[in-house]
Amino acid sequence: xxxxxxxxxxxxxxxxxxxxxxxxxxxxxxxxxxxxxxxxxxxxxxxxxxxxxxxxxxxxxxxx
Amino acid sequence: xxxxxxxxxxxxxxxxxxxxxxxxxxxxxxxxxxxxxxxxxxxxxxxxxxxxxxxxxxxxxxxxxxxxxxxxxxxxxxxxxxxxxxxxxxxxxxxxxxxxxxxxxxxxxxxxxxxxxxxxxxxxxxxxxxxxxxxxxxxxxxxxxxxxxxxxxxxxxxxxxxxxxxxxxxxxxxxxxxxxxxxxxxxxxxxxxxxxxxxxxxxxxxxxxxxxxxxxxxxxxxxxxxxxxxxxxxxxxxxxxxxxxxxxxxxxxxxxxxxxxxxxxxxxxxxxxxxxxxxxxxxxxxxxxxxxxxxxxxxxxxxxxxx
Numbered sequence: 001x002x003x004x005x006x007x008x009x010x011x012x013x014x015x016x017x018x019x020x021x022x023x024x025x026x027x028x029x030x031x032x033x034x035x036x037x038x039x040x041x042x043x044x045x046x047x048x049x050x051x052x053x054x055x056x057x058x059x060x061x062x063x064x
Numbered sequence: 065x066x067x068x069x070x071x072x073x074x075x076x077x078x079x080x081x082x083x084x085x086x087x088x089x090x091x092x093x094x095x096x097x098x099x100x101x102x103x104x105x106x107x108x109x110x111x112x113x114x115x116x117x118x119x120x121x122x123x124x125x126x127x128x129x130x131x132x133x134x135x136x137x138x139x140x141x142x143x144x145x146x147x148x149x150x151x152x153x154x155x156x157x158x159x160x161x162x163x164x165x166x167x168x169x170x171x172x173x174x175x176x177x178x179x180x181x182x183x184x185x186x187x188x189x190x191x192x193x194x195x196x197x198x199x200x201x202x203x204x205x206x207x208x209x210x211x212x213x214x215x216x217x218x219x220x221x222x223x224x225x226x227x228x229x230x231x232x233x234x235x236x237x238x239x240x241x242x243x244x245x246x247x248x249x250x251x252x253x254x255x256x257x258x259x260x261x262x263x264x265x266x267x268x269x270x271x272x273x274x275x276x277x278x279x280x281x282x283x284x285x286x287x288x289x290x291x292x293x294x295x296x297x298x299x300x301x302x303x304x305x306x307x308x309x310x311x312x313x314x315x316x317x318x319x320x321x322x323x324x325x326x327x328x329x330x331x332x333x334x335x336x337x338x339x340x341x342x343x344x345x346x347x348x349x350x351x352x353x354x355x356x357x358x359x360x361x362x363x364x365x366x367x368x369x370x371x
Binding site: 017025029031033035044 | 204284285286287290358359
């Protein structure tokens with residue numbers, strides 16, 4: 001699964017730590033999701049979408 | 065009010081402290097190896113104290129390293145840190161000396177002393193592994209001004225509160241192992257009491273299940289939970305393979321011929337406990353290292369783009 005988290009984060013000028021703090025998860029979690037090593041659960045995906053004021057589909061893409 | 069000067073940005077200090085931790089990692093591996101060799105080769109007898117001295121000899125390098133760095137240090141905070149490190153290293157060396165001596169004496173007197181050997185060998189190794197985590201997280205270190213902070217100067221922020229609780233409980237388990245070992249020295253009880261004493265070592269297994277269940281319920285970070293599940297699965301598989309292979313060899317009387325109870329659950333259990341916790345620490349350390357590396361790369365790219 002690919003995602004555009006890095007771009008969304010960069011647009012807002014947030015570091016991985018800042019995003020992690022906003023999501024109330026560890027920095028490793030943000031890193032793992034961002035690099036595609038870990039697919040988040042639905043609740044976390046919704047939190048991400050709400051935080052960036054967009055939809056889950058706009059952030060994540062299941063096409064390789 | 066006590067200020068807590070951060071080491072971040074002070075690259076000279078960070079480098080020196082990192083090299084000191086690297087020294088601790090190397091010596092702890094060496095120390096564990098020596099303890100295991102003493103146990104494995106059943107070295108004992110009149111040379112007990114010399115062997116115990118050999119086992120703690122790598123510790124002298126740590127003490128010398130801390131003293132040398134302290135002499136070169138101008139900052140009083142870092143100097144205090146090294147003084148605390150020396151005190152800790154000396155106390156640790158004395159404890160290891162006594163434990164190794166006990167292990168040497170024990171191998172001649174008791175049949176099943178694997179739990180204790182595992183405990184003695186695992187102690188420096190675990191400390192070394194903890195320091196490995198600190199090594200990976202130089203930016204997360206900060207040193208406090210009071211004695212309490214000097215003796216425990218490094219905080220590990222990557223480990224979540226729920227995981228930290230498990231490490232605290234592990235310390236309690238060490239005490240239990242020591243008591244369990246000491247109980248072996250007493251006369252075997254009879255009657256109902258004998259059953260109770262025999263089953264006592266099984267209690268921590270229930271404790272472990274409770275602690276893990278609590279961790280899984282309390283851990284808010286789903287990725288950390290995922291890593292924890294993975295480490296449990298891999299460690300269980302590893303232990304299963306080790307126990308099966310050794311059990312087969314023992315069944316064919318190829319190893320431990322004179323120790324029929326060598327691989328009972330009370331011996332395997334501490335092994336599982338340690339391996340699992342260390343797996344969690346290593347995975348955490350590797351993750352933290354990756355995050356740092358990626359951040360550095362991003363900073364470089366952003367810097368180049370700005371230019």
